[in-house]
Amino acid sequence: MKNETIRQIRNILLRTFAVTFVLNLLMAAxxxxxxxxxxxxxxxxxxxxxQSLGPxxxxxxxxxxxxxxxxxxxxxxxxxxxxxxxxxxAA
Numbered sequence: 001m002k003n004e005t006i007r008q009i010r011n012i013l014l015r016t017f018a019v020t021f022v023l024n025l026l027m028a029a030x031x032x033x034x035x036x037x038x039x040x041x042x043x044x045x046x047x048x049x050x051q052s053l054g055p056x057x058x059x060x061x062x063x064x065x066x067x068x069x070x071x072x073x074x075x076x077x078x079x080x081x082x083x084x085x086x087x088x089x090a091a
Contacts, residue, residue: 009079
């Protein structure tokens with residue numbers, strides 16, 4: 001595989017990680033900032049008890065964090081280190 005292809009894939013993964021991180025922060029701020037409003041709305045729309053929303057939100061944010069770290073950032077760092085090693089070998 002060419003270095004340009006590896007570099008492009010790495011850049012896509014890193015940018016996707018950055019966007020995921022920012023969106024996760026915005027969702028967390030909106031969720032926990034408007035917690036009272038969201039619990040009443042979800043209770044009416046989905047017939048969910050407010051006591052069960054806390055663990056569900058923690059589960060959601062944990063899943064997005066694991067996705068961002070292990071699916072996006074891990075391979076991006078591996079590709080980055082591979083590119084560095086190839087550049088050092090070529091020089």
